[in-house]
Amino acid sequence: MSNTHHRLMLSSTNELDELVLFDSPMPSDFPTFTINQTQLSYPDCLKIEYDSPFYVCSCDGILCFTMYSGPGVGPPVLWNPSIRTFKILPPLDNKPFSAYNFGYDHCSDKYKIVAVSLVEDREEVSVHTLGTDTWRRIPDFPYNGPFDRFGIFLSGTVNWMSFDNVSSSCVIVSLDLEKELYQTLSLPDFEKDRLIRTLWVLRDCLCIFVRNDMFLDVWVMKQYGNKKSWTRLYRVPHMDNRGLLCNYTRVLYISEDEILLMDFGKLECYQSKLVVYDSKDGTLEIPTIQNIGGWIHPEVYIESLISPCS
Template sequence: MQLKSVCKSWKYLISDSNFAKNHFRVSTTRHHLVSDKTKPSLNYYPLSSVFTEITPTTTPLQLQFPLNDQSWDRFIGSCRGILCFSLGKAPPLVWNPSIQKFTKLPSLGYTEREGLCRLYGFGYDHVSDTYKVVVVDWYSDDGSHYGLDKNQTMLHTLGTNSWRRIQNFPYTPFGADGSGTVVCGTINWLTSKTWSATSLFIVSLDLEKESYRELLPPPDHRVITVVNFMLGVLRDCLCLFSNDPTFTDVWLMKEYGNNDSWTKLFRLPHMKDHPRSWSHACPLYVSEDDQVLLDMTSKLVVYNYRDGTFKDFGIQNTFSCWNSKVYQESLISPCP
């Protein structure tokens, strides 16, 4: 952001919200891989260099978290250049590191319960041109961690000073990651209808209508098994990753909302020298020439599904599928 220092007219231009939106619309190359495993800073690599230049001795760039006296407990997600973090019992924070602007959200307005299970989501409503943060709190009246049968869903629109209660989350959360997957103006979570149910669903929250709909996983993945399931986004499409002990299948929903449009993008075989590597294989990004950037049990690997070859960068314990996100630079302010 050194251009802001050149002259006042440039500063005002770059700070203009319409300029920021137009800049984001035409800028498609400034993507970064960000990890929060290095608190209190965040490591990141430009994706343009990940596939060609990274070696075990490559030093990642660092982003310094804007709060000196407080760290985060979860990297909720990234949307149009803005990063969102939960701060434990404090309200979440949104931050654009490119322009060094951040804002702490207002209080939720109620005391956090014991025995709480919390889901998050952060996304963009293109109809109202607003950013929204969602918090879903699951709880039971006796404060236990079992049988969480009640929930309340709160939504905050950036630029306002309060949270609003919206329709309760319809099903039971599934899996360990409580941060929803954002695609096509929706936030998506893997769920089941009850804690003991065996059927798997995807619950989608439409950020414009602020209402839910149910999506089905691919036909062979609608029953909860020992296979590890995760949601993700590749090529701007909703994806389902199913980790089997010997391989990982990557499914892509070509037309969002159409349950018949699921297509198997590729299958990842496990690497011969890492027989247990796929318990948490997580595709993070697919390049135009079909190279797949993977987190493989906290190890950074590239897989080319055209020829079935792997490239191991030798970088370990830096990234994790639970806390690594692809972030696209922008000039959009989180403080509308």
């Protein structure tokens, strides 16, 4: 019942190079362009045992962190910031370079963590079912492996971008969490000069961002698995901010009145910021974010009372 209560979390570092997390309700009135952030206190054991999270995904209000740990990454950590409850999952032995993806299998009523690990010249895939103590190997990732081992969860599947050598084209590889089998989804038909940016989820639809030097196009698959349902929702012009070329990374959230909250990178100074785009009048604004400055990693999640320990 709480899945409309969206929140915005920003990860950053302080002057001591320590991880800091800021959290706020998603603004109801984007034109005010002010986001009031409150610093979160995440579990002390994570501060002691690991360096910092470097990737966060979420499902049903539970955040899944991938943690730095020495030369590689540590085990995944599940954390519900709404109820301040966390769980450190069993490590994936002898696979220091793994990316973790988190989702829900509605058929078994179980949460699953999918690990994609680079092992020699292949991408091994392992699954951990929450409530058990082990990892299980499933068939390796097909094709040449994903562009990015961090996948996107939607409707009982985890999805990655990949390349099919046979057709010499990009494809979306989808893993069904119930059957633990792969299938291939087709991309939308967009202009040849467009470059693929990333997969995402918007309004409960699989989304892809493609761009050229002037625009970012936002496509959604309105009916999952149906290529004909791909629809271009928005074309966002790139922003020249004080002489610095800015490339958008993701659309994080779309309000009911068609205002987009996006993150973008300044290529010359390696910074990440937020930008608000009003699709009705085509205006772009950089919101004021209180209590935080410099580099940020934004993540939108929902409030819930679900415990990662269950």
